[in-house]
Amino acid sequence: MRKFPVELEVRGGVLFFGGVSAVELAERFGTPLLVYEEDKIRRAMREFRETLSGLGVRYRLFYACKAYCSLAMAHVVREEGFGADVVSMGEMITALRGGIPPEDLLFHGNFKLDEELRFAVEQGIGTIVVDNAYELERLASLAATQGGSRPIPILLRITPGVVAHTHRYILTGQEDSKFGFDLESGQALAAVRLAMRTEGLRLRGIHMHVGSQLVSSEGPVQAVRRLEALLTSVPEFVPEVLDLGGGFGVPYVVDDPHVPLRDLLVPVVEAVRELFSRLGHPEPELWWEPGRRVVASAGTTLYRVGGVKEIPGVRRYVAVDGGMNDNIRPALYQAQYEALLANRPLDPPEALYTVAGRLCESGDILIVDHPLPHPQPGDLLAVFVTGAYAYAMSSNYNRLPRPAVVFVRDGKARLVQRRETIEDLLALDLPYGFGDCETAPSEVPNAAARKALETRGAPEA
């Protein structure tokens, strides 16, 4: 059998996930179906904890909800002792309702809405990562109007001017970035000074995230070293916290490097220790916000095969019942994936097939020229390592409903997000007509979100 970027479980000639047959999963829940092996998620989180504990650092971990966010995921995150990095009202509410305490949330984003900032402060969200001068100003006035309550704990997001090695769309540490206070031009220094003297704000430290899908520690290490000039310029600022973001890469295809977590963490920890001891500062608490590394490899998408066509001398195509609406990554980042026929994984490859989605876009191609046995309509195609930024970035393009999501564990499958229905889509549409415009209901932004919190609590086990 060919090698894959994840370990496979094959029983009786069928692919299994967490002890459950892929064929059974597809029959029970339909396709496309996103299947998460819960143990893999938990193991990935434990690996972070164990590696960092082994290094003897003081640390905190926040799962980056943007990679995949649901009540079930929040539940696992809480059980594994992680906090959560959230970037919107939607993620905040999901994390809170999933049982993550407000103090364990870290609120990110380059444009946080007023309503979101107010909500975060009211709820006592642990830390707000301030991205820019406009936000600092708004937070300062929020702190002033709040009067008397606790100072708002903040980190400042700094763009260190480091170009890490990854796809340009997921680079964030370079000078020319929409995120953060630029270090080189002095904006970061000005922000530190302003934040320190702003009453009602408690500047706890610095945040830097140089990019995603990193397979080397070089970018984050350079970022840490670049802090020296800033910290030397404001010796009275001793960061209690240094948050180095996420970015830990995973192998998507078998030829991708599998970089041990230790190799991504140890050089960064050493760089921090070296810098802080040179400055005579106590070692800060180190925070990380991994998203992809926690969920990517734990997720597999199951598609049903439809038509197969061969253009002689040109290419063979196999169409599946999903595509760029459930996984935009190939179209957006030229991301590569590997696949297997889940109902007959032991059949040897017979030809190269290009896996086409069913959306009306020529770019809706999930995999180009992949070795497969000749697929037949009705076969099940498993696409591996789709746990991060696939469902999270899904859309209703072509009016397609989002897939269902199941968690599997110990031979059991639990539906954690039901398949969207056409009714769900239609529920957003209001009847057409201009006769009653004045009396049409007006929407109060985020009122529903607050209401949703009233039913806060862990999802049913």
Ligand SMILES: Cc1ncc(COP(=O)(O)O)c(C=O)c1O
């Ligand atoms: C600020 C911040 N933190 C954490 C993450 C999570 O990144 P990853 O999924 O690469 O670990 C991102 C996304 O790249 C981010 O922008």
Ligand SMILES: N[C@@H](CCCC[NH3+])C(=O)O
């Ligand atoms: N969505 C990107 C990662 C972006 C991370 C968010 N800053 C991906 O699929 O690789």
